[in-house]
Amino acid sequence: MAQTITPRGTDYAQWYNDLIIIGNLADYSAVRGCMIIKPYGFALWENMQQQLDKMFKDTGHSNVYFPLFVPKSLFEAEEQNAAGFAKECAIVTHYRLKSDPNKPGKLMVDPEAKLEEELIVRPTSEAIIWSTFKNWIQSYRNLPLLLNQWCNVVRWEMRTRLFLRTAEFLWQEGHTAHATAQEAIDETLKMLDVYTDFAENWMALPVIKGKKSAAERFAGAMDTYCIEAMMQDGKALQAGTSHFLGQNFAKAFDVKFSNKDNTLEYVWATSWGVSTRLIGALVMAHSDDQGLVLPPKIAPIQVVIIPIFKGEDTKEALNTVCLNLYNQLKQSHIRVKLDNNDNTRPGWKFNEYETQGVPIRISIGSKELQNNHLEIVRRDTKEKTLIPVEDAFTYITNLLIGIQTNLFEKAKVFQQQRTKKINTLDELNTFLDQEPGFALIHWDGTTESEEKLQTLTKATIRCIPLEPIHESGFCIISGKPSSQRVVAARAY
């Protein structure tokens, strides 16, 4: 085996790729820009999905499924949205292949089978959904309409990176319709809070909630809100977005409802989404040079039990102790794996589960058996502890919570240490080059200054924090007065 992970310090990008591949999350595929999510990676995604899905349902949303294809005429109806995505669309133009007369055994696109109207593979589903909402919404009694779908989307990106940006990715997209602007805005912010809750309490990923600048706004939205996370290299990663769409889509698709006074009004909209990109965030936030480090709440395997055999005589006794513990943990819904496979040696297993980020490893050999102890090793700190067998269950239960908390605290401290108030361009460039992170800067609010900032520093305005840092100062670019600091960083 001896697959080695490139250390973070040597090559951060390579470290990230190594973790994904060696950590068994995903694989490259034969399709440009598309990846294969492997069983272990998909189990992780399923855990994230399950929790998010529960949170969506707890806030009143129902799941639906809309088609993968969007007819071009619908796609282009909301002009801003269409323009924003036009450059990265996959398009279906034909519906049939035929044998190639010039190349035996090969196929060619049948020119006779050209579609009358091209189909766009959805990069997002507002268009197809709002064309349908027109039929579903007549009265204020049909509102609010709170829907979500789990699906794949395709965005033909120039440069792809495993999980962070792939041509096809899995996500959820919430789409809601409301009678009033305020209700839609409330919904937008509510879902941003759901994302924040999920990121911080389940992924142990501290985030900053904020509003996007006009330049960074979702195409077709009035306002885009986001959560921004900091990776270990100090770069920012947008971990989730929630959009207040105003009446843009209602107008584009003519979706009106009768209010209580029997007058027709356009419907107000939101949409919000998180994707498999979150897995990339998770990997880059917590992992180390030994491999993945996963937060217990979403780890596919929370506890692994490894018996260490020595001769045939202790095998049965070891297996019995292990099975007892396994059953006890299993009954308490802890995701536990007993690896008593005789073909691989303990050292191999230790490395394997460390690489895959299993939060707790328990090993028991003849020494422990004699003293009625277990060796418990936590992945995050690698600390080893000997625990009497009868105390193990309580200890493990608490330790899972402890690791979850520790990961969040560690990431939070890092985020705080790397968040600095910066007042001049020189200072900003030094910060970004030497020990990058989130720069809190003054900005005059214009797109012009924002663009200049990017040209001069490669940093972008990540968000205008929702918990405002009110403080008067002067724009780092233009020198014009500013009343609030914004978060600037280099981003993924």
Place this chain on the structure above:
RNA sequence: CGGGAAGUGGCGCAGCCCGGCUAGCGCACCUGGUUUGGGACCAGGGGGUCGCAGGUUCGAAUCCUGUCUUCCCGACCA
């Protein structure tokens, strides 16, 4: 899309510049045995036509052209 690098058994690589015997090596794999406390050891064994397509040549992994894919940097990225 611009610049750079790379594609050779499952994985990682050597060979390529200066074409030529049966294409090597490590890991993994299979069989048997000994083992099992941080990626075990011994013995035997199987597997590749060199990304793909075309060309040059008596002869191509090696030279030429095209093409696909991946990685890195950049541009782009609701």
